[in-house]
Amino acid sequence: MKLAVVGGGSTYTPELVDGFARLRDTLPVSELVLLDPAQDRLGPVGGVARRIFARQGHPGRIVTTSDLDAAVDGADAVLLQLRVGGQAAREQDETWPMECGCVGQETTGAGGLAKALRTVPVVLDIAERVRRRNPDAWIVDFTNPVGIVTRALLQAGHKAVGLCNVAIGFQRKFAKLLGVRPEDVHLDHIGLNHLTWERGVRVGGPGGEDVLPALLDRHGDTIADDLRLPRSVLDRLGVVPSYYLRYFYAHDEVVRSMRTRPSRAAEVARMERRLLELYADPSVDEKPALLAERGGAFYSEAAVDLAAALLGGGGGRVQVVNARNDGTFPFLPDDAVIEVPARVTPAGAEPLPADAPGPLFSGLIGHVAAYEDLALEAALRGGRDRVFTALLAHPLIGQYALADALTDRLLAHNREHLAWA
Numbered sequence: 001m002k003l004a005v006v007g008g009g010s011t012y013t014p015e016l017v018d019g020f021a022r023l024r025d026t027l028p029v030s031e032l033v034l035l036d037p038a039q040d041r042l043g044p045v046g047g048v049a050r051r052i053f054a055r056q057g058h059p060g061r062i063v064t065t066s067d068l069d070a071a072v073d074g075a076d077a078v079l080l081q082l083r084v085g086g087q088a089a090r091e092q093d094e095t096w097p098m099e100c101g102c103v104g105q106e107t108t109g110a111g112g113l114a115k116a117l118r119t120v121p122v123v124l125d126i127a128e129r130v131r132r133r134n135p136d137a138w139i140v141d142f143t144n145p146v147g148i149v150t151r152a153l154l155q156a157g158h159k160a161v162g163l164c165n166v167a168i169g170f171q172r173k174f175a176k177l178l179g180v181r182p183e184d185v186h187l188d189h190i191g192l193n194h195l196t197w198e199r200g201v202r203v204g205g206p207g208g209e210d211v212l213p214a215l216l217d218r219h220g221d222t223i224a225d226d227l228r229l230p231r232s233v234l235d236r237l238g239v240v241p242s243y244y245l246r247y248f249y250a251h252d253e254v255v256r257s258m259r260t261r262p263s264r265a266a267e268v269a270r271m272e273r274r275l276l277e278l279y280a281d282p283s284v285d286e287k288p289a290l291l292a293e294r295g296g297a298f299y300s301e302a303a304v305d306l307a308a309a310l311l312g313g314g315g316g317r318v319q320v321v322n323a324r325n326d327g328t329f330p331f332l333p334d335d336a337v338i339e340v341p342a343r344v345t346p347a348g349a350e351p352l353p354a355d356a357p358g359p360l361f362s363g364l365i366g367h368v369a370a371y372e373d374l375a376l377e378a379a380l381r382g383g384r385d386r387v388f389t390a391l392l393a394h395p396l397i398g399q400y401a402l403a404d405a406l407t408d409r410l411l412a413h414n415r416e417h418l419a420w421a
Contacts, residue, residue: 007082008034009041019300044279051285091265120379147193162322309344323349382420
């Protein structure tokens with residue numbers, strides 16, 4: 001089995017490689033190709049990746065290249081984990097929105113739109129080249145904003161599924177709190193990418209007992225602290241929101257906090273420099289502890305599970321993924337991309353039937369889904385007015401003066417990445 005990773009020079013990659021090595025019985029990879037145009041990153045990442053395989057006795061071959069056609073030729077699956085503009089662009093996404101009093105974040109709000117505008121055309125170009133070289137390959141998208149990027153891929157007819165690590169992170173945390181195996185925890189996970197809630201936690205199977213009320217009662221303080229939300233919010237909602245709901249439920253508080261400390265992008269850039277130094281050390285043959293602070297926890301386990309199911313080794317595995325709505329939520333169009341448990345087979349990902357969320361959740365889901373529709377239109381067709389309209393539609397913006405000011409800043413900071421600007 002051959003897998004290709006586009007963006008293989010990412011500092012995330014050793015996490016992925018470690019998962020491939022540990023879980024080789026689930027996903028028997030014979031060749032792993034790491035593709036990246038940045039040789040200064042690909043060299044050390046490729047080196048530590050080979051040493052991780054060797055340390056764990058994995059017989060597979062790891063190849064590094066900057067040739068996309070060679071990387072995807074004959075690949076069974078192609079994983080996308082790229083960042084157009086690198087950490088410098090992320091730093092801008094997290095900075096200029098705050099000049100207008102809005103949250104600065106790489107996937108949410110105006111910064112998230114900027115990332116989508118930079119990313120969608122690049123991903124679609126890569127996907128088209130994959131289709132020409134290897135039309136049977138599955139594309140697994142881990143590139144943010146996952147919901148918008150996955151919708152672009154599906155809308156263009158590509159064999160694609162979106163993946164995020166939020167759900168598997170909750171699964172692992174809840175399993176630890178409950179003292180059970182992670183595979184015995186099943187989440188009633190609903191929403192859109194980075195806009196999700198856990199409204200049920202079942203042990204023993206999808207039809208098992210819902211232990212969420214007891215979990216909140218016994219461990220609500222711990223969960224709330226992890227989310228940086230008051231315990232009372234969880235108790236009143238009766239669900240566990242994802243970390244990203246902070247930007248909606250406590251927007252002004254988050255902006256004030258962001259203004260008092262270095263950006264997350266600056267922290268990550270420092271971490272990446274140190275990680276690349278570690279990867280270049282020939283004695284390092286396992287993922288460093290520092291990588292846990294970089295983010296993407298359990299990404300490798302989620303990616304292995306998804307790829308195995310898509311390639312025929314999962315037996316109809318149920319996994320939380322980003323897939324077409326197709327009537328799952330009747331208040332959204334069929335081609336909206338939602339993040340829910342789905343049955344994954346070589347035919348693709350089919351969302352499981354789900355009770356429609358109540359108005360507190362469906363209202364926000366519908367609002368953000370409408371923004372994502374307009375954001376994708378702007379990414380595909382360009383134009384200042386389309387950018388403005390998408391920003392005006394976003395629930396964290398919603399005022400014409402703000403949308404105008406943010407549009408000006410977005411374009412000023414991203415012209416080099418936008419062919420139409």
